[in-house]
């Protein structure tokens with residue numbers, strides 16, 4: 001059997017171990033310490049002037065805290081891009097609020113500005129103005145930031161920017177992770193850089209960051225005894241794994257470059273196959289190409305190709321199944337135009353790790369070519 005080719009596996013730089021050793025030598029084995037503050041300032045420098053970063057235990061925790069900080073509570077409604085990973089939507093349910101799912105447009109596969117406005121108007125007409133909008137840069141492709149912000153501003157609704165897949169992507173030359181009232185990042189094992197598991201909340205407003213850290217450390221009031229006047233969470237990042245993050249931040253630009261090279265490799269070699277199309281970058285959108293995705297001409301072709309790859313021990317995956325199709329969310333209101341359902345039928349994510357070898361990429365390529373030759 002050929003060795004397994006993974007969809008997206010961790011890629012260490014070799015610089016991580018030193019930071020972990022430092023944590024052990026100084027006994028900062030806790031959810032605070034020099035690696036935590038160092039990792040935060042590394043991310044702040046990378047994202048640019050004015051970003052305040054709180055590193056947390058996961059991207060999901062960051063979304064949960066973000067919604068709390070935006071005032072989302074039981075009975076509220078929160079708009080969420082339907083085409084995404086479940087972690088974007090689950091925290092809405094943690095709070096006893098209702099997700100309102102909105103479909104995608106086909107230029108970026110992300111939340112459609114027209115459907116968004118239709119949804120907001122309809123929810124207001126039905127008696128509840130949505131508390132927040134969760135917009136996602138899927139597979140690293142920035143959503144239509146200006147259009148979405150225009151709608152959000154018209155109705156005065158804050159945007160929670162889910163940039164879990166888009167560290168290193170830019171829109172109009174500005175980094176993803178800087179566009180929301182609150183933005184979030186993920187450092188899960190499969191993301192463009194990883195701390196094994198982890199996340200961050202990003203905001204231009206320093207007081208929001210301070211509040212996030214307060215809530216993430218059990219909401220302890222400033223008193224000698226343990227005094228609590230709010231519900232808190234245990235969501236801070238460990239100083240040990242923050243050390244992995246410090247090592248990873250040193251190579252982030254290289255990782256973006258390598259992921260983009262993967263995409264260019266697939267596109268240049270596969271574009272002549274009639275049954276396959278690619279998502280190119282609209283003007284002003286620069287994608288980190290976290291995952292290289294293709295669209296086939298039908299569900300049958302997509303599934304046939306997926307199985308052909310699996311037989312060669314190559315992992316691939318259909319594009320995210322839209323949240324409005326998930327059994328757990330079937331009852332939630334939704335505003336659809338057919339785009340995300342169609343993408344789910346036809347789309348496939350190909351192996352995309354920054355540590356793929358030429359030999360592995362050629363194995364993927366020849367398997368795809370052989371499938372369409374037959």
Ligand SMILES: *Cc1c(COP(=O)(O)O)cnc(C)c1O
Nearest residue numbers: 058059060085087088164186188
């Ligand atoms: C990975 C991911 C998350 C969640 O991040 P975790 O760190 O795994 O909790 C949220 N949203 C999207 C779009 C993701 O891909």
